[in-house]
Amino acid sequence: MPAAEPCELLEPQLVVLGRIMPASNHTFLTQLGDSAFQCVYKPSSGERPLWDFTDGTLADREYAAWVVSDHLGWDIVPPTVLRDGPAGRGMVQLWMESEESPPGRLDAVDVVPQGPVPPGFLHVLDASGADDEPVMLVHEDSAPLRRMAVFDIITNNTDRKGGHVLAMPGGHRHGVDHGVCFHTEDKLRTVLWGWAGQALTTQELDGVESLLSGLDAGLRERLEDLLTVREVDAVARRCERLLAVRSFPVPRGGWPAIPWPPF
Numbered sequence: 001m002p003a004a005e006p007c008e009l010l011e012p013q014l015v016v017l018g019r020i021m022p023a024s025n026h027t028f029l030t031q032l033g034d035s036a037f038q039c040v041y042k043p044s045s046g047e048r049p050l051w052d053f054t055d056g057t058l059a060d061r062e063y064a065a066w067v068v069s070d071h072l073g074w075d076i077v078p079p080t081v082l083r084d085g086p087a088g089r090g091m092v093q094l095w096m097e098s099e100e101s102p103p104g105r106l107d108a109v110d111v112v113p114q115g116p117v118p119p120g121f122l123h124v125l126d127a128s129g130a131d132d133e134p135v136m137l138v139h140e141d142s143a144p145l146r147r148m149a150v151f152d153i154i155t156n157n158t159d160r161k162g163g164h165v166l167a168m169p170g171g172h173r174h175g176v177d178h179g180v181c182f183h184t185e186d187k188l189r190t191v192l193w194g195w196a197g198q199a200l201t202t203q204e205l206d207g208v209e210s211l212l213s214g215l216d217a218g219l220r221e222r223l224e225d226l227l228t229v230r231e232v233d234a235v236a237r238r239c240e241r242l243l244a245v246r247s248f249p250v251p252r253g254g255w256p257a258i259p260w261p262p263f
Helices: 058-072 143-155 202-214 218-224 229-245
Strands: 014-019 028-032 038-043 080-083 090-094 109-113 121-128 134-140 165-167 173-175
Touching: 014 038, 038 058, 058 080, 058 090, 058 143, 058 202, 058 218, 143 173, 143 202, 143 229, 202 218, 202 229, 218 229
Parallel strands: none
Antiparallel strands: 014 028, 028 038, 038 090, 080 090, 109 134, 121 134, 165 173
């Protein structure tokens, strides 16, 4: 079935199929009218207040993340819109059916016993498992996941958990749950630290430069309808910093670098 375009998510009635559990905010699985398309619906009325984000802004941030992803052309965030639904205005995002890893194959982000890093993966940190056994957090070393890591730096994602990475057939990776992005203070929390300190590729730098150029044109106006002026300015500063340093950042302390829980 072909993917729905964002405009196709706006018109049909949303039919609630059930609530997605567990989730910090009210999150519903819905169907678009009598179509075969299913969506995630997060009404603003069901958002849990946070100490560091303005109440009622998470849906706008989710949509702003899609606007940035769409401008980059990296297809990180699934098609997303803002619209009315059964519980009021909120974010509606096309449901993406991820690919389950077959037995013996690691997930894109995974926990493995401490020891040699599996081929094609990068080490993030060492930890203790449920039975105090030594384990390590790893993630795959792939171009789609690298682009997601760059996207998270630009959007200042405070909650890139392993479960927020969707492995799609053919090797593509989608990222979901972007309601706590775009803070003016640096609050990056992610499980994708495996490239810390590594140089950005030409394609990644071109994407960052394209986004910065877009902020001098129509992209800024679109984002300022969703975020504060200071938050959009912060996006520009993060782009400028990436273009100046030309490498992935490293954790600096003063703020937890890994979300909890990490999955």
